[in-house]
Amino acid sequence: DLMVDEQSNLPREFTEKYWISRKIGSGVCGEVKLAFERDTCKKVAVKTINKKDFPSIGTATRNAEREIEILKKIDHPCLIKTEDFFQTDESYYIVLELMEGGELFDRVKAKKQLDESIAKLYFYQMLLAVKYLHSQGIIHRDLKPENVLLASDNDICLIKITDFNQSKILEETSLMRTLCGTPTYLAPEVFTDAVTVGYGRAVDCWSLGVLLFVCLGGYPPFHTEGTDMSVREQITQGCYRFLPSKWDCISEQAKNLVKKLLVVDPKKRLTIEEALQHPWMQDKQMKTTAFKIMYPGGQAPSEGDTPSTSRKRPLDDQEQPPG
C-alpha cells in the first residue's frame, strides 16, 4: 500500500503531487477539499471517501478500482471529470474537476428561484449530460441540486453533474458481495435483475423533473411542510402543487415539461430524448449559448453532443449545435 504522510494521513504519492487546502463542501460520500496540483498550480477538488462508511470486501475494492478506470474515461463537458485516484487502508481520495460556482442548491436558495431562461439553459445541459451517461450504461440514481455544480458565479455558466461515479461504485458492492458468494440458493432474477435493471433510466428522468421544479419554483415538489401526506405518499401518488405565488410568472410550456417528467408510471414518463424534443427546449438562442459554454473552442463533436460511442446512432438534430 501507499506510504502515508505523517502530518496529514494522506498518501505520500498524493501529497507529492497535490497541496491540499480548505474544505469546500461535503458530498454524499464524504468531504470535499480544494487542492492545488504542485507542478501546474491547477486548482482541483479532492473528495475523501472513508472506507469504513462503505463496507466493501477485497474483490469489491478491486472492482471499485476497475470502476474508477471506467469512470476516468467518461468525457462530457457537463460531467465532472475524475482526474486522479488514490487510496489508503482507510480511505479513497478522488481528485475531481473544480467548479468555482459551487452547488446549484446554494444558487437556487440564494436567488429564491431561477429566471426561466437560466433554468432552461442549466436544464438543457443536464439533459445532455444524463443522455451521455445513459449512453455509457451509467445510471446516476442520485440527481439533485447538491450534485449539480456551477463553473462560476455568473448566471450564464457551464454546469457539471457530479457523484455519478461513487454511487454506482459503492452501490455495486452489495450486489458484488452477493455474486461473490456461492449462488446455491440465489434466485435467477438476482442475476438478471442486476441493480441497473432495478434502476431503469427512468429514475433519472423523474429526478430531473424534481430538479427542474426546484430550479423554476424555488421549492421542492414533495416536502413535509403544510401537508399531512408523507413525502413517500406524495411521490408514489405524484401529488404536488404549482403554488400560484411562485409559478404564475412561469410559462405553460415549462410547467408542461415538469408535468410530463413527474409521471408516476415510468413507462409513461418522458424519456431524455423526448424531453430534448419538448417545445420548451426548442430555443435556438439558448442552445447557441449552451454550445458556446460547453465547447468554448468550438470543438463540438461532429456527431451531435454525445461523442460517438460503440453503437452507431442516428444524427439527432437536438444534439447538433443550432445551425
Ligand SMILES: Cc1n[nH]c(N)c1-c1cccs1
Ligand atoms: C467535486 C467538486 N468540484 N468542485 C466543487 N465545488 C465540488 C464539490 C462537490 C461537493 C461539494 S464541493
